[in-house]
Amino acid sequence: MNPVELKTAVGSGLLSFPVTHFDNDLQFNEEAYRSHVEWLAGYDASVLFAAGGTGEFFSLSPSEIPTVIHAAKASAGKTPIISGTGYGTALAVEIAKGAEKAGADGLLLLPPYLMFAEQEGLIAHVKAVCSAVGIGVIVYNRDNAVLTADSIARLCDECPNLIGFKDGVGDVDKVIEITAKIGDRLVYVGGMPTHEVYAQAYFAAGVTTYSSAVFNFVPQMAQTFYSALRSGNQATVDQILKDFFFPFVALRNRKKGYAVSIIKAGLDVIGREAGPVRPPLTNLTAEERTLLERIVRASDAAKQAA
Numbered sequence: 001m002n003p004v005e006l007k008t009a010v011g012s013g014l015l016s017f018p019v020t021h022f023d024n025d026l027q028f029n030e031e032a033y034r035s036h037v038e039w040l041a042g043y044d045a046s047v048l049f050a051a052g053g054t055g056e057f058f059s060l061s062p063s064e065i066p067t068v069i070h071a072a073k074a075s076a077g078k079t080p081i082i083s084g085t086g087y088g089t090a091l092a093v094e095i096a097k098g099a100e101k102a103g104a105d106g107l108l109l110l111p112p113y114l115m116f117a118e119q120e121g122l123i124a125h126v127k128a129v130c131s132a133v134g135i136g137v138i139v140y141n142r143d144n145a146v147l148t149a150d151s152i153a154r155l156c157d158e159c160p161n162l163i164g165f166k167d168g169v170g171d172v173d174k175v176i177e178i179t180a181k182i183g184d185r186l187v188y189v190g191g192m193p194t195h196e197v198y199a200q201a202y203f204a205a206g207v208t209t210y211s212s213a214v215f216n217f218v219p220q221m222a223q224t225f226y227s228a229l230r231s232g233n234q235a236t237v238d239q240i241l242k243d244f245f246f247p248f249v250a251l252r253n254r255k256k257g258y259a260v261s262i263i264k265a266g267l268d269v270i271g272r273e274a275g276p277v278r279p280p281l282t283n284l285t286a287e288e289r290t291l292l293e294r295i296v297r298a299s300d301a302a303k304q305a306a
């Protein structure tokens with residue numbers, strides 16, 4: 001898929017990040033992962049991000065990522081697959097090339113490891129990754145990689161295959177500045193943890209799609225919520241927020257790292273086990289899993305996921 005086609009696909013509907021399945025020895029469980037990606041592809045996500053944040057990119061070795069991407073491509077049918085890449089520039093370029101060779105349709109450039117940097121350094125980092133591949137690249141603004149509107153405009157001029165901007169910062173005024181300055185040169189993606197609770201504000205800022213982590217275990221509900229947002233069905237939006245997302249976020253916020261762990265626990269709740277998370281993340285406790293099961297049951301999400 002060329003960058004222009006990928007940009008269109010990303011902007012056409014709901015996006016999601018499949019978790020990466022591990023066995024009890026914390027090794028990649030390819031068979032289970034393939035089955036999961038195939039199942040998700042049947043719920044009409046516009047694009048799936050393999051080895052992304054929810055897919056524990058940070059705990060995968062660079063040599064594992066092409067294996068994950070190849071498995072996702074083999075199982076996703078016509079659904080495009082975007083691979084995560086990141087860390088320092090040299091390693092990000094290496095991962096990007098490996099993902100492209102494995103068949104990725106595009107890349108999500110996550111923040112570099114550890115260090116904060118000036119805008120010139122961040123620009124050089126993004127440009128190096130874009131220049132290393134022919135597929136489309138989405139830059140992820142969050143944590144220690146927050147680009148200004150001027151920096152993004154410069155990158156758009158210098159990187160033809162930069163197709164998208166994903167925001168995980170939450171400063172909606174800055175997002176509005178970026179969308180106003182850049183216009184339709186990029187596709188804009190919401191990327192806050194459990195973005196559904198922020199989606200209405202982002203829609204007003206011109207960000208009309210987002211990545212849904214809960215799509216992993218309640219894909220039909222995730223699509224229902226997204227459709228309600230797009231159509232202005234406020235009653236449905238409010239009901240799903242109240243019944244599912246607000247209690248879900250309260251449970252997610254109990255411990256650091258649960259934004260990923262709770263998604264794997266959600267798959268366990270509906271009988272589609274994804275295995276444990278890798279350290280340094282920790283799994284939900286038995287009591288927390290019971291609470292999650294109650295949230296899913298109370299919201300009727302389990303029925304909609306069947």
